[in-house]
Each structure stands twice: as C-alpha cells, then as structure tokens.
Amino acid sequence: MPTDSNFKRLPANAAAEVVIWVEGKPLKARAGESVAAAVLAAGLGPTRTTPVSASPRAPYCMMGVCFECLMEIDGQENTQGCMTTVAEGMQVQFQRGIRNVPEVEDNA
Amino acid sequence: MRNYDLVVIGAGPAGMAAATTAASQGLNVALIDEQRQAGGQIYRNIGTPVLSDERVLGPDYYYGRELARKFSEANVDYLSNATVWEVSDSHLCLSIDGESRRIGFTRVLIATGAQERPVPFPGWTTPGVMTCGAAQIMLKTSGLAPNGPLVIAGSGPLLLLVACQLSRAGIEIAALLDTTPKHNYRAALKHLPGALRGWRYLLKGTRLIAELRRKGVKPLNGVSQLNAVTDEDGNLTGVCFRHNGTEQTVACSSLLVHQGVVPNVQLTRSLGAEHSWDELQQCWRPTLDTFGETSVPNVYVAGDNAGIGGALVAELQGQLTATRIAMQAGQLNAEAFAHMSRALQTQIEQQLAIRPFLDQLYTPAPEFLRPADETVVCRCEEVTAGEIRNLAKTGCAGPNQAKAFCRAGMGPCQGRLCGLTVSQLMAEASDRPVPEVGYYNVRSPIKPVTLAEVAGVHPASESLQADS
Numbered sequence: 247m248p249t250d251s252n253f254k255r256l257p258a259n260a261a262a263e264v265v266i267w268v269e270g271k272p273l274k275a276r277a278g279e280s281v282a283a284a285v286l287a288a289g290l291g292p293t294r295t296t297p298v299s300a301s302p303r304a305p306y307c308m309m310g311v312c313f314e315c316l317m318e319i320d321g322q323e324n325t326q327g328c329m330t331t332v333a334e335g336m337q338v339q340f341q342r343g344i345r346n347v348p349e350v351e352d353n354a
Numbered sequence: 355m356r357n358y359d360l361v362v363i364g365a366g367p368a369g370m371a372a373a374t375t376a377a378s379q380g381l382n383v384a385l386i387d388e389q390r391q392a393g394g395q396i397y398r399n400i401g402t403p404v405l406s407d408e409r410v411l412g413p414d415y416y417y418g419r420e421l422a423r424k425f426s427e428a429n430v431d432y433l434s435n436a437t438v439w440e441v442s443d444s445h446l447c448l449s450i451d452g453e454s455r456r457i458g459f460t461r462v463l464i465a466t467g468a469q470e471r472p473v474p475f476p477g478w479t480t481p482g483v484m485t486c487g488a489a490q491i492m493l494k495t496s497g498l499a500p501n502g503p504l505v506i507a508g509s510g511p512l513l514l515l516v517a518c519q520l521s522r523a524g525i526e527i528a529a530l531l532d533t534t535p536k537h538n539y540r541a542a543l544k545h546l547p548g549a550l551r552g553w554r555y556l557l558k559g560t561r562l563i564a565e566l567r568r569k570g571v572k573p574l575n576g577v578s579q580l581n582a583v584t585d586e587d588g589n590l591t592g593v594c595f596r597h598n599g600t601e602q603t604v605a606c607s608s609l610l611v612h613q614g615v616v617p618n619v620q621l622t623r624s625l626g627a628e629h630s631w632d633e634l635q636q637c638w639r640p641t642l643d644t645f646g647e648t649s650v651p652n653v654y655v656a657g658d659n660a661g662i663g664g665a666l667v668a669e670l671q672g673q674l675t676a677t678r679i680a681m682q683a684g685q686l687n688a689e690a691f692a693h694m695s696r697a698l699q700t701q702i703e704q705q706l707a708i709r710p711f712l713d714q715l716y717t718p719a720p721e722f723l724r725p726a727d728e729t730v731v732c733r734c735e736e737v738t739a740g741e742i743r744n745l746a747k748t749g750c751a752g753p754n755q756a757k758a759f760c761r762a763g764m765g766p767c768q769g770r771l772c773g774l775t776v777s778q779l780m781a782e783a784s785d786r787p788v789p790e791v792g793y794y795n796v797r798s799p800i801k802p803v804t805l806a807e808v809a810g811v812h813p814a815s816e817s818l819q820a821d822s
Contacts, residue, residue: 251501252482252607256523257406258497278390278402279496287498292481292588298736302588304481306733308488309395310388311469311618313734313766314479322452324766324802329437331390 251289266336275332282308282315282327285338293317293327297344316341357458358384358431359683360676361446362465363438363621366394367418367665368657369465370425371672377428379680384431384457386438386448392422394467395491396665404497410523411493414665421669439807440798441621443652447811449803454810461652461679464622465672468615468658471637471718472771473508474725477582478611479733482590486516486612499525500608505593507531507580508612510716514562516610521569529604530566531577531595533613535719545711552708578721582609613718616774617659623796625650631789634713635662636723637774638793645678645695646671654679662713667705674698723775724782731779732772734765742776746783752792753777766802769794 255276262277268285275284282305285293292302294316305315308328315327318339327338362373365387373385385392393400397418408416425432433450440447445458470487477483486506492498499520505528506517517530542549549556566573574597583592583603592605616637619629628641628649639661646654656675657668674695681691725731727740737760745756753769753776756762762776763769769776773794781788799808 253492253498254501256410256493256497256499258404259402259406261402261404276404276496278399283492283496283498286492287496296734296736301479301736302481303479303733305484306488307470307485307771308491309469311767311770316766322804326802329388331435 251287253287253289255287264332264334264336266332266334266338268338269340277332279332280308280328281317281319281330281332281336281338284332285317285327292340294341295343300343355445355456355458356384357460358382359459360384360461360463360679361386361457361459362463363387363441363446364394364465364467364657364659365389365392365425365432365434366396366465366467366657366668367421368467368668368672368675369394369463370421371669372463372465372656372676373430373432373672374425374428375673375676376680377430379676379685381680381683381685383429384433384459385425386433386436386446386457388435388437390435392425392432392434393418395487396467397422398491398494404495405493405523407523410519412519412522415494418665437801437803438621439801439803441625441653443625443650447798449807452804452807454803454807456811460683461654463646463654463656463672463675463679464659465655465657465668466618466621466659467668468662469618469770470512471613471616471722472731472775473611473613473722474729474731474739474772474775475580475582475611475722476726476729477584477590479730480582480584480588480590480609482607483582483609483611486512486610487615489610490516490519493519493523499523500610502526502608503528503604503606504608504610505529505531505604505606506610506612507533507577507593507595508610509534509718510612510614511559511712512615513612514559514566516612517571518562518565521566521571527571528606529593530571530573531580531593531597531604532573532575533577533580533719533722534575534716536576538715538717541717542711542715545714548707548709549711551704552706552711555708555712578719580611580721613722614716615658615662617661618770619659620768620770620796620800622648622653622655622659623793624798624800625653627653629793631787632661634710634717636717636778637662644699646675647678663702663706663709667702670698670702670705674702723778725775731775732760732762732765734767734771735761735763737762737772739775739779742779743783746780750780752780753794754792756780757794763794768796768800
C-alpha cells in the first residue's frame with residue numbers, strides 16, 4: 247500500500263481526532279471530514295478497481311456526483327466515501343472489481 | 355406521514371434563503387439536505403470552518419456564516435445527512451443513516467445547485483486527476499491541499515479562484531493550463547456592456563489573475579489536447595498538451611481540472627419536468643416561470659439548478675420563489691408580493707448582468723464537449739466517445755436507446771458524469787440539434803438505496819406501524 251500522500255494538511259482550527267480502520271489498518275482522521283478525504287490524506291492509492299476492466303480509480307468529485315469513491319463501509323458495500331463522515335472505529339474496505347450478490351438461504 | 359406547506363431540498367444559498375423567508379411568512383417548512391451541515395458546496399462546512407487562516411478561502415466564503423446563522427434561527431425543521439431518493443408532486447422519500455421515511459408537502463422547492471461539468475479527456479479516470487471543485491471541498495472540509503507537483507488545467511472562474519486559494523495556502527502550482535479557446539475572447543466582447551454593469555465581478559476576476567501573477571503563477575493560454583500521462587503501474591506522472599503548436603509535458607502527481615459548472619437536473623428530470631437546452635451555457639435547465647415554478651404544478655426550482663447564476667443570485671432567487679409560494683399559500687397579499695418581488699427581481703437582474711459575458715468567454719473548447727473517439731465518456735461503464743458516435747451513425751435514436759446498447763449512463767452515477775457528453779456526441783454524429791437528441795430518462799431512486807430502505811417507506815408498512 248503506497249503511503250506517499252499527494253495531499254498535505256494545512257494549519258487548521260482544533261478538532262477531535264478519530265481513528266478509522268482502512269483495509270485493516272488504523273488511520274487517524276479529523277473529526278467531521280469524509281472517509282474519502284481521510285483516505286486521500288493518508289495516500290493509500292487507488293480506492294477501488296472497476297467492475298468492467300479492473301482499472302484503478304480514486305475519489306474524483308468529492309460532492310456525491312461521480313460515485314468513484316464507492317467503498318465498503320461498516321459492511322455496507324457501494325457506499326459513497328465522500329458522503330460518509332468518519333466515525334470512531336469505522337471499518338473501511340476498498341472494492342475490487344464487481345460486487346457479488348450475497349447468497350440467500352433457501353427456506354422453501 | 356408528516357406533511358409540510360413547503361419542503362425545500364438542498365441547504366445551499368438558495369435553499370437556506372428560501373426556507374428562512376418562507377418560515378418568516380408563517381409557512382410550515384422543512385429543509386432536507388445531504389450534508390451534515392448547511393451551506394451547500396459554496397459555503398460547505400461554514401458552521402465549523404477548518405482553515406485557521408481565513409485569507410486562504412477569502413471573504414466570499416465566510417459571507418455564508420450570516421446566511422447560515424439566519425437559517426439556524428428560522429422556524430424550520432432541518433433534516434441533515436438526509437438523502438432524497440424519490441420526489442413526486444406531493445411527497446418525497448428520503449433516508450437518514452439507512453432509515454427511510456416519506457414526507458408529504460403542498461409545495462416543494464428543489465435547490466440542489468450545480469455540479470461541475472464533466473471534463474472528458476484521455477486519462478481523466480486516472481487516480482490523481484480530480485476536479486477543482488473537489489480540491490476546494492477538501493480545503494473547506496478537511497484543510498487538505500494537493501502536495502505538489504500540481505498542475506491545474508481548464509477554464510472558468512472557479513479554476514482561477516481555486517488556483518489563487520491554493521497559492522495563498524502556500525501550495526506551489528507547477529503549471530496553470532488555460533484551455534479557454536482564443537476566439538472566445540472576441541466572441542465575449544459583444545457582451546461587454548452587460549459585463550460592465552456587473553463590474554464587481556469583472557474586478558474580482560482581474561484581481562485573481564493579478565494575484566496569481568504576483569505569486570509567479572503565469573497561466574499558459576490557448577492550451578489544447580490535454581492527456582494525463584501515467585507510468586506502467588497506472589500512476590499519474592504528468593500531463594501532456596499542445597501549446598503554440600508544440601506538444602509539451604509537465605510532470606505532476608496531482609492534476610486538477612475544471613470546465614465550469616452546470617445545473618444539477620437529476621430531481622427535476624426524475625419528476626418529468628420540462629427542460630430546455632441552454633446553448634450559451636451548453637447545458638440543460640428546467641423550464642420555469644418568472645418565479646421559479648416548473649412545468650409540474652407545485653414543484654419549484656431556485657439557485658444554480660435553475661441555470662448558473664452564482665451564489666448571490668441563488669440566495670435572491672430562493673427569497674423570490676419563497677415569497678411567491680407564501681403568496682400562493684395565502685400568507686401574503688398580492689400587493690405586498692408585488693412590492694417584494696420587484697425589489698428582488700431588480701437585484702437578480704443586476705447580479706446576472708455579467709453572465710452572458712462569462713458564459714461566452716468560458717464556453718468549453720469543443721474537445722471537452724465532444725471528445726476524441728478514444729476518450730472514455732462514461733466512467734462507470736467505460737464507454738468511449740467513439741462507441742457513442744458509432745451508435746448514433748448507425749441510427750440509434752438517442753441517449754436512452756444508446757444506454758440499452760452500450761450501458762453508457764447505466765452505472766452508479768446514473769449519467770451525471772456522461773449525460774451531457776452523450777447527448778452532444780449523438781447530436782454531432784447524427785447532425786441533429788441537441789434538444790432533438792434529448793437526455794437520459796432519470797428515474798427514482800436517484801441515489802443508491804437498499805431494498806430495506808425502499809421497503810421501509812411502503813404505504814403498507816406505514817399503516818402497519820400505525821396500527822401496532
């Protein structure tokens with residue numbers, strides 16, 4: 247996992263620190279920011295690969311329009327990382343390729 | 355189901371102003387917004403500004419504080435973190451934290467603002483390429499800035515503003531590539547009289563350019579044929595372009611692009627409201643009466659999703675439409691309405707005087723409206739411009755048929771990032787005007803929802819809850 251961030255934090259007003267877990271590793275985030283921003287700040291590289299060609303993608307618009315930041319957040323797949331605020335202990339997984347429909351138990 | 359006189363969707367300048375005005379006229383109002391704080395994109399996070407140096411974003415951002423304060427004191431039911439995924443002319447469905455509910459209304463005002471115009475060019479899907487708007491949102495919500503080498507490429511007022519804001523924050527800009535076509539400057543001259551009436555905006559623009567030059571950022575004008583360059587692992591390493599007839603490459607790890615903003619028409623489209631093609635702004639806008647009512651009775655629009663006018667116009671339009679609604683609801687007599695609306699309309703007209711000049715000057719170069727064949731236009735389903743052109747040439751009727759053939763517009767973004775391009779490509783390839791080609795049919799749900807969320811608003815389940 248690359249850790250050279252393409253972003254840096256500018257001098258900011260005080261805010262609480264939140265720890266989220268991305269791909270199983272702890273990540274310090276600023277309370278109130280989005281999961282997409284926290285992940286970009288940490289320089290974790292592409293955040294998903296596409297269902298069609300497995301090409302790498304990362305957050306693009308940061309305002310809920312492009313859906314490039316889809317991630318699995320607290321077990322919910324296809325969640326918009328830019329529209330989700332970080333929360334203590336949040337579990338984030340990157341999505342690779344196409345999603346699978348979970349198997350449903352046959353009760354018949 | 356809870357019922358309101360007026361439900362406003364979107365807490366940007368138009369939505370906040372409309373809700374505040376309508377509540378002050380005695381209407382029972384709810385405002386629903388997707389973000390955790392009111393402000394919209396322009397005043398994003400204004401309740402808890404992040405950057406300690408307020409000079410970086412400048413006074414136009416902090417102006418939003420007063421608007422947000424007035425809204426917070428208004429008698430409005432404010433639902434934040436709420437995703438609206440269906441709207442009819444009498445109710446809407448929304449989800450908060452995965453819990454869905456229905457809300458009824460007599461009238462609804464859609465104030466969902468603008469989105470950045472899609473900027474298709476070869477390599478625009480590469481990680482490291484983002485929009486100028488995205489960079490600004492990161493400044494506002496996280497205090498994050500690109501950590502060099504940074505290239506900014508495109509055209510429009512926001513491009514210059516973001517370049518200025520980043521340079522104020524001490525971020526070095528390796529290159530500022532201006533893709534504004536040279537002939538736009540001459541074409542814009544005919545709108546100069548209007549622009550002079552909007553001299554405050556002109557002055558702001560020239561100040562931004564002067565500030566950039568003082569900081570040593572000299573834009574390269576007349577840049578074309580943008581192309582993101584990657585290494586074999588797919589990492590962004592630079593941007594290639596043409597300038598003065600020669601091909602050049604500048605190394606970068608971040609590339610910010612921008613080609614203006616366009617109305618967010620997702621909800622008005624899903625309602626089946628009439629839209630028209632705006633040739634000057636190169637986008638769709640809902641057809642509205644003088645006070646913002648759409649072709650669907652009781653459904654109104656104010657702000658940038660009515661056509662791009664900027665934050666101050668949005669605020670005034672929000673007040674105007676809310677005043678109209680208050681009159682229609684019987685809370686305001688015709689005389690008082692006429693008096694109030696005239697004053698607001700005069701101000702709106704003044705603020706809009708600059709627009710034809712700006713719209714003409716910053717009309718995107720054709721390569722971004724109708725990109726070269728190899729360019730991906732649908733990012734979700736990875737469909738190229740060439741595939742769309744071929745479909746149009748073989749007689750495909752329009753974007754909806756093309757969607758069935760090639761899946762463009764069928765991915766999670768629901769056409770937000772390819773819709774404009776697909777319509778324009780098909781119009782070009784079949785030699786028809788854009789309005790004749792049309793746009794995607796946008797349907798509910800306009801945001802991804804789970805089956806549980808859909809089931810949660812089913813009328814039967816509501817009556818069951820009421821019975822139990």
